[in-house]
Amino acid sequence: MPAITAADVRSRIYIIADDSMLGRQSGTEGNFKMTEYLAREAARLGLEPAGDNGTYFQVIPMVMRRPDPSSRLVAGSDTLKLFQDFAPIRPTSTARLGTSINVAGAAAVFGGRAGDTLLILGSSLVRGRLIVFDAPLGSNGQPSATYNTAAGTEAMKYPEAAGIAIASLDLQTSPEGLQRPGSGISEVTLATPPPGGILITTAAARKLLGSDLSALKPGATGRIINARISFIESAVRAAARNVVAARRGTDPALRNQYVAVGAHSDHQGIATKPVDHDSLRAFNRIMRPEGQQTRLTTPTPEQWKLILALRDSLRKTRPPRMDSIFNGADDDGSGSTALLEIAELFASHARPRRSVLFVWHTAEESGLLGSMYFTDHPTVPREAIVAQVNMDMVGRGRKEDTPTGGPRNLQAIGMRRLSTELGDVVDSVNRARTVPWEIDLSFDTPGHSQNRYCRSDHQNYARQGIPIVYFSRGYHQDYHVVTDEAEYIDFDALSRVAGFAHDVVAALANRNDPPRVNRPRPNPLAPCRQ
Template identity: 30%
Template sequence: MKKVTLLAFSAAFAVNACAQQNPTAMKYGKLISAEDAKRHLSILASDAFEGRETGKPGAEKAANYIAGEFKKLGLQAPVNGSYFFDVPLVQSVLKVSAFTVNGKAFTLGEDFFPNGSVSDNSIKASDVVFVGYGTESEIGSTDLAGKIVLWINEDKPEAGKTANTAPRMSTARTAIVKNLQSKNPAAIVAANGELTAMLKRYGRNVTSPRLTIKEDVKAPKAAVPVFMVTPAVADELVKSTGKTYADLKAAATTTPVVTTKADFVATYGNERSDVKAVDVVGFMPGTDLKDEVLVFSAHYDHIGLVNDPNAKDKVNNGADDDGSGTTGILEIARAFSQAKKDGHGPRRSVLFLGNVGEEKGLLGSEYYTDHPIYPLANTITDLNIDMIGRVGEEYIGKADSANYVYPIGSAMLSKDLHDIGEKANDTYTHLKLDYKYDDPNDPNRFYYRSDHYNFAKHGVPIIFYFNGVHADYHQPGDEVSKINFPLLAKRAQLVFYTGWELANRDKKPVVDGK
């Protein structure tokens, strides 16, 4: 009797679970296929698109391809009949004529680089103040005005906690820099022990031209420059103390402030020119809730050609980053478009947004959210896809390596949205949802590193879908041959099912977070 009762209960539960699935959503979700994804990505991440660098011919080719697909799907062209939303950018090439300490010259991209954009400037100073980890309690009443501030660009060690020592600045470190800048030093020199290795791999990227939104260039913010430097530069700055930077760092918890002398000279300027760039937008109007808009976003740009004349592979194809996300958007758009043709269009309007300039600082999404085609007050959610085609380094060899995704940010602004995403997965896709990086204080800062963040800044709830980094991240090896297309399709299906619910439910997600 117990076995019969248990079996009957299990059968009833299975029927109930199936009943929760929306057959219409499932019909169109199944249109998202590995085969069609491969067709798109084999074009977008081909050598012919030259790595899709913003402002280059390859990015223009990609934009035209996406717009052509939007047109085939019957999406509306919402920019005065165009799928292209102009993003006015300016290219700045930093020219450094001098960066010396005690007459010793250091090289941009090998020994140092500026953090963010810098205005034309010439700095000469001889007073250097080592400020340890730069907290207010360490600095005290020390006068920093007009001096070179040498700062440990790492999180301060805490008992029982592993400190983040990576060069990428955390939220806490960014706040420290702003406080140091408020004390009007001549420059802040941010030293980090891991920077030497990082520059060996990515040094050519930091010396490449920098893009900014044009209106920002018209009124540049006067800020104290911050230079990221290797220990070699820091050693020269503290040479007259008879100690190394490592010595001062080791003693920083007991002797956080050390003043010394060094002849520091930095002279640099920018050469500027306008750059053509566009976001690609396709619009599907809703029915009874058409004034509310759901956004699916992915950036179609990548980092372009390899900046090394001796490289055998000349193209950073960006198949995963973010050809996979762009492909996911095209697949989701196809599913929604077929549903609409069959009389099952969404209640809310849907905007498919291909962002440009993500690799240059989230520029396309920043410009869109500052100049939205549809009011952000009516934008209910941004579902952003950035890298869903590979197995990240932490899942290689694991049993669930082909059945996971990292969702980031789903609960930061809306518990409703988090629950909707969870339910969509439980109902349809059954991926492992790994929330390891779902933390604004995560040292990798993934929450801040893709286009969803510009929506979140304006209070729009978001979910960011991500497979984690791998050895080919920002390398020529990020090619189509390494993409797991069934996994890409399944992850895109999760985004589709989440979006289907958002586009058709009675109520939009409640915003209850900061």
């Protein structure tokens, strides 16, 4: 079978990550254009439509949400400031929160450490109140900026609470992101909606409870709270759509089973103001080696010298260039490109025994909303999906991109969490390669501080008990930055990732038995935990 080449992926990724795609944010013209391109390609390849009503599309009921600027939070006589002291948490597939908090004259209550599953306060103590939590702990035992799992856990424990407040706003690497509009799934009105959530600073927590958190025991009550915190919802500017296509299998006994393979089509749209591309790259090279993943700090005089030297070296090759579009070449233009190449290889060669389902999810950047909607409302029987292979950020991974990088480094996450047999298939396919990948499982460690298992679309398949493997080549200085451009992609490595993922899917589609689920299945409504 002919290999996927560097030229193949280069030609596609320059289309997907072009400025004309306007950053591909879900619910906007840019992502609509992207999904039109994907559907045209699927049709050209002769893939079977597998979306709604005989189309390649599954439209998701998306709305745009932005924090209501009139939101108020008052503790005793102290009025806290929106975005300075507190910020609303947008609901996601992991943090299944409500969209409002309303408290009238009830004391705040201390809930302990966010995410502590061993502690449960009595319902009479929390009913109708704002529960304040200390920041969750990461795997290193230190307070963590990662809050979605903890927020989802506490909302599930305390459905009768008015709201969940987590003191980790100080720890956020990009707190400005909490201010921007984002996508959400239009909610069905519930008789008892889940509590809403906010992030707060440690100073705000002190005002709410009247004391340092370290001096309090869980269940301690604080000051009288009055709160009205919500989002403003508006219609999306363009339909938000998953793109779904299939290559039908040949074996009469297996063709109604599916191996799903996916990536996400969306990115972050357009920045509120342009920045100088090369100055930002020089700064991030020194100060934010994993882009927005790295907490922003003030450079020392020595670091400023290095930053300015890098910027000046770039100035010798080109003049300043302003940039405001998040093109997302790696995140996840690389995965979408790889998926198109995999689909083309399946479409142009002999059909496998099982069917293969190709899904380009939208709204991953908004909290895995596209994959959540697809797995909650699948266009094929959910029980017929025997495995899912996910690709997210598979276009970089050089040594200069990430400390763990190199020409053969490939991160794999989740491949033995539900099915050890799926992991065996991945390893077997890798051993058969002329130049095997060095499979890096370090980011799959339980409790890993980056929580990668819970942060891409495979997670919504896993929560339904479907075995998954997530391939990535890691974070880099351009992660969630306007500098994530096609010019920095490692096209040769991307083509090899696509070829390897194809071979894993083919092996799963052609084996006699699906990978057996021989590890505990999660509760599909519970927050994801790495």
